[in-house]
Amino acid sequence: MSEATNSTQLDEVRIGGIGASRKRVEDARFIRGRGSYVDDITLPGMLHMEILRSPVAHARIKSIDTSKAWEIPGVRLVLTGEMAAQRNLAWMPTLSYDTQAVLATDKVRFQGQEVACVVADDPYIAKDGCEAIVVEYEPLPAVVNPRQAMAEDAPVIRDDKEGQTDNLCYSWEVGDKEATDRAFEQADVISRLSLHYPRSHPSPIENCGAVASFDQATENLTVYMTTQAPHIIRAAVALVAELPEHMIRIISPDIGGGFGNKVPVYPGYVCAILCSILLGKPVKWIEDKSGNLISTGFARDMYFDGELALRSDGRILGVRFHADTDQGAFFSDAQPSKFKIGLVHSAFACYDVPTGHITARGAYTNKAPGGVAYRCSFRVTEAMFFQERLMAAAAVDVGLDPAEFRRRNLVRDDQFPYRTPFGFLTDSGQYQKCLDLGLEAIGYDQFLEDKEEAAKRGRRLGIGISTMTEPLGAGNSREYDILGIKMFDSAELRVHPTGKAILRTGAKTQGQGHETTWAQIVAHELGIPAADVLVEEGDTDTAPFGMGTYASRSTPVAGAAVAMVSRKIRAKARKLAAHLLEVSEEDIEWELGRFYVRSAPARGVSIQECAAAAYGNMPDGMEPGLENNAYYDPPNLTWPFACYIVTVEVDPESGVWDVLRVVAVDDCGVRINPMIVEGQIMGGLTEAYAMSNMQFITFDADGNCVGSNYMDYLLPTAWETPGFELHEVTTPCPHHPLGAKGVGECAAVGGPAAFVNAVMDALSDTGVRNIDMPVLPDRVWEAIATGQDVSGAPPVRND
Numbered sequence: 001m002s003e004a005t006n007s008t009q010l011d012e013v014r015i016g017g018i019g020a021s022r023k024r025v026e027d028a029r030f031i032r033g034r035g036s037y038v039d040d041i042t043l044p045g046m047l048h049m050e051i052l053r054s055p056v057a058h059a060r061i062k063s064i065d066t067s068k069a070w071e072i073p074g075v076r077l078v079l080t081g082e083m084a085a086q087r088n089l090a091w092m093p094t095l096s097y098d099t100q101a102v103l104a105t106d107k108v109r110f111q112g113q114e115v116a117c118v119v120a121d122d123p124y125i126a127k128d129g130c131e132a133i134v135v136e137y138e139p140l141p142a143v144v145n146p147r148q149a150m151a152e153d154a155p156v157i158r159d160d161k162e163g164q165t166d167n168l169c170y171s172w173e174v175g176d177k178e179a180t181d182r183a184f185e186q187a188d189v190i191s192r193l194s195l196h197y198p199r200s201h202p203s204p205i206e207n208c209g210a211v212a213s214f215d216q217a218t219e220n221l222t223v224y225m226t227t228q229a230p231h232i233i234r235a236a237v238a239l240v241a242e243l244p245e246h247m248i249r250i251i252s253p254d255i256g257g258g259f260g261n262k263v264p265v266y267p268g269y270v271c272a273i274l275c276s277i278l279l280g281k282p283v284k285w286i287e288d289k290s291g292n293l294i295s296t297g298f299a300r301d302m303y304f305d306g307e308l309a310l311r312s313d314g315r316i317l318g319v320r321f322h323a324d325t326d327q328g329a330f331f332s333d334a335q336p337s338k339f340k341i342g343l344v345h346s347a348f349a350c351y352d353v354p355t356g357h358i359t360a361r362g363a364y365t366n367k368a369p370g371g372v373a374y375r376c377s378f379r380v381t382e383a384m385f386f387q388e389r390l391m392a393a394a395a396v397d398v399g400l401d402p403a404e405f406r407r408r409n410l411v412r413d414d415q416f417p418y419r420t421p422f423g424f425l426t427d428s429g430q431y432q433k434c435l436d437l438g439l440e441a442i443g444y445d446q447f448l449e450d451k452e453e454a455a456k457r458g459r460r461l462g463i464g465i466s467t468m469t470e471p472l473g474a475g476n477s478r479e480y481d482i483l484g485i486k487m488f489d490s491a492e493l494r495v496h497p498t499g500k501a502i503l504r505t506g507a508k509t510q511g512q513g514h515e516t517t518w519a520q521i522v523a524h525e526l527g528i529p530a531a532d533v534l535v536e537e538g539d540t541d542t543a544p545f546g547m548g549t550y551a552s553r554s555t556p557v558a559g560a561a562v563a564m565v566s567r568k569i570r571a572k573a574r575k576l577a578a579h580l581l582e583v584s585e586e587d588i589e590w591e592l593g594r595f596y597v598r599s600a601p602a603r604g605v606s607i608q609e610c611a612a613a614a615y616g617n618m619p620d621g622m623e624p625g626l627e628n629n630a631y632y633d634p635p636n637l638t639w640p641f642a643c644y645i646v647t648v649e650v651d652p653e654s655g656v657w658d659v660l661r662v663v664a665v666d667d668c669g670v671r672i673n674p675m676i677v678e679g680q681i682m683g684g685l686t687e688a689y690a691m692s693n694m695q696f697i698t699f700d701a702d703g704n705c706v707g708s709n710y711m712d713y714l715l716p717t718a719w720e721t722p723g724f725e726l727h728e729v730t731t732p733c734p735h736h737p738l739g740a741k742g743v744g745e746c747a748a749v750g751g752p753a754a755f756v757n758a759v760m761d762a763l764s765d766t767g768v769r770n771i772d773m774p775v776l777p778d779r780v781w782e783a784i785a786t787g788q789d790v791s792g793a794p795p796v797r798n799d
């Protein structure tokens with residue numbers, strides 16, 4: 001190559017392409033307090049709505065007297081379930097094909113359920129209005145444990161559903177029962193474990209909220225709301241409110257953390273919309289913290305009993321388990337797979353397991369709807385936790401070191417593509433390499449020696465490993481849909497005459513940094529500096545149709561669409577370049593940001609020159625302009641792999657445990673922005689640590705939610721959060737246009753087991769097999785004192 005071409009070659013990292021740890025452009029407004037969240041939206045004549053919630057978990061509503069509330073000056077509307085019923089809106093369909101009460105009419109079914117709402121001139125008056133409503137409840141026995149809910153004499157919670165005579169929400173199974181039974185017959189060792197993954201809450205800093213504005217003149221509805229999936233909301237509103245889509249505009253402004261909490265459709269949104277329609281004025285509803293913690297977006301709450309069939313050399317012959325999920329009062333999981341229990345059967349996907357069988361049941365209970373995929377691609381967090389806790393227990397039972405036990409069973413690099421016993425196709429990874437890197441980083445052998453030394457002096461050290469592959473990027477159109485709409489995603493790119501651009505996608509960032517990383521993909525594909533690309537998401541009037549951001553699907557799906565649309569733009573730019581250079585298209589080569597003549601590399605035109613030509617100098621017959629869109633239907637999920645290793649010291653006197661070190665090895669394929677990826681992993685590990693260590697939210701036997709405040713449900717701060725040592729392996733995804741895999745959830749999914757396994761390892765001489773999360777000091781202390789497992793399951797009432 002001539003010197004001339006070398007000097008024009010763009011440096012991808014310098015222009016903010018893939019691999020650049022580009023500073024997040026959104027932070028310029030976030031850290032200056034200039035973000036625009038739903039609560040920052042003020043419309044002329046706007047009124048304020050508050051929700052009256054049920055103080056009890058299960059009761060028949062005998063009467064609701066709203067007269068006192070109407071008398072308060074400034075109250076504009078008091079809405080009850082009966083009034084909503086007149087509009088056919090007392091109930092709404094859920095994304096899991098159940099129904100959910102918008103405002104209770106017959107019964108309340110969980111503490112915190114929406115009973116009425118008041119719209120007033122300001123939120124304080126609205127709150128006073130709620131307090132003036134008198135509701136007469138006839139108490140019914142509450143059930144907060146799914147196994148009790150399944151018992152014969154349990155009160156039927158969903159008596160509103162025709163033909164429902166028990167509390168069974170669904171039952172489901174997958175795998176090969178007979179082959180699995182045979183594997184267990186042939187086993188040398190069978191290792192068993194039972195545990196409860198407790199209810200947990202995503203608890204984003206910003207609560208849910210909406211500003212609904214119905215214009216009585218044009219009959220158009222605009223809703224600003226905290227949603228991770230604006231287009232799905234538009235489709236749902238169109239269905240429920242019977243309004244045509246083109247008259248509905250959903251705008252999701254800046255979001256202060258989503259974490260799955262902002263995927264479902266909550267009654268508060270529907271009420272705000274209905275109130276605005278009734279009043280013809282904008283209505284704002286901003287949930288308070290206890291409202292958020294008590295009623296929206298609960299996750300997990302799942303009971304596992306399972307076993308591994310093992311050969312004496314440690315090879316796994318088969319796996320089987322049963323899972324009971326506590327769905328709460330309404331089955332409103334927002335999950336797009338055709339499987340009732342999400343992707344729980346991705347369990348054991350990273351191990352070479354010949355056969356398996358899973359059964360599962362979901363139960364209605366008197367709790368807020370559960371099953372939100374909190375940093376979780378639909379029950380994979382629970383699945384991976386159980387998998388890795390069972391792996392740890394099985395290593396002990398089969399008498400192998402836990403690292404060696406994993407090594408013997410991990411799927412080998414030469415086995416891909418690999419079909420799991422439950423039907424998934426994992427397609428890439430270097431599992432052994434990740435494990436080895438993790439062991440080396442933590443100084444595994446040395447730690448085992450130190451541990452033994454320390455034990456002689458009465459100290460309890462422990463080490464926990466968690467390895468897993470997670471299915472990310474829902475999903476291909478064969479298997480995934482929401483309300484019948486397939487799970488593709490989209491991007492639209494407009495390159496302006498000066499070569500600057502605007503990119504819009506169907507995803508919706510909530511803090512992940514899409515405004516930064518999507519521009520990097522455009523820079524990588526077109527050589528337009530990332531700083532010249534404005535990224536916009538979240539407005540259904542302007543964004544192309546897409547399914548939103550959750551399940552770490554944005555990079556696998558929308559990110560792929562960004563690459564594809566950029567390539568379409570490049571294809572047109574190539575024609576323009578041929579025209580400008582007066583050669584035929586076949587004689588043109590591409591290098592980042594520039595087309596040149598193959599035989600004369602110094603003769604070239606930049607992508608910016610092509611953009612100008614698209615508007616001012618196009619060849620005869622070519623349509624002007626340089627813009628396009630792409631819809632991307634992923635052929636498969638992406639399968640990142642992770643290995644997390646934690647060391648702890650447990651104080652035997654108090655049960656308090658301190659984290660010594662955390663090593664993380666993540667393989668999420670090609671990293672678009674390495675700094676953001678590291679931030680995602682650290683964030684996930686922080687949540688994993690919090691779930692395992694301190695986050696306690698449960699229910700008493702009467703169904704009162706215990707811990708629905710930040711004194712009990714602790715958010716980890718920088719003070720108590722341990723440091724994380726991050727390492728990386730890169731196995732590109734074979735089907736993603738950039739080789740990238742999702743990563744946002746990985747550490748929250750795989751992390752918790754590493755922490756718990758470490759504590760359990762420190763107690764290995766006590767005979768205790770399990771302590772349920774959160775592994776609070778008193779539970780550890782109890783386990784040491786009694787030598788018994790400690791359950792965290794909510795109580796079963798015996799009256």
Ligand code: PCD
Pocket residue numbers: 228256257258259260261263373374375376377510511512513514517518549550551552553554555556668669670671672673674676677680683740741742743744745
């Ligand atoms: N390879 C790679 C991958 C990735 N990346 C990056 O990173 C991030 C992430 O991504 P992803 O993985 O794809 O994911 P998305 O889809 O975007 O997101 C989602 C996730 O994300 C996470 N993270 C976060 N962050 C923040 N800040 N915030 C929030 O909220 C959140 N959330 C969480 C969750 S929960 Mo779910 O919803 O539950 O299902 S799911 C989830 C972005 O930015 C991207 O671009 C890169 O760079 N590279």
Ligand SMILES: [Cu+]
Pocket residue numbers: 299300372373374376377378379380381382
């Ligand atoms: Cu989950």
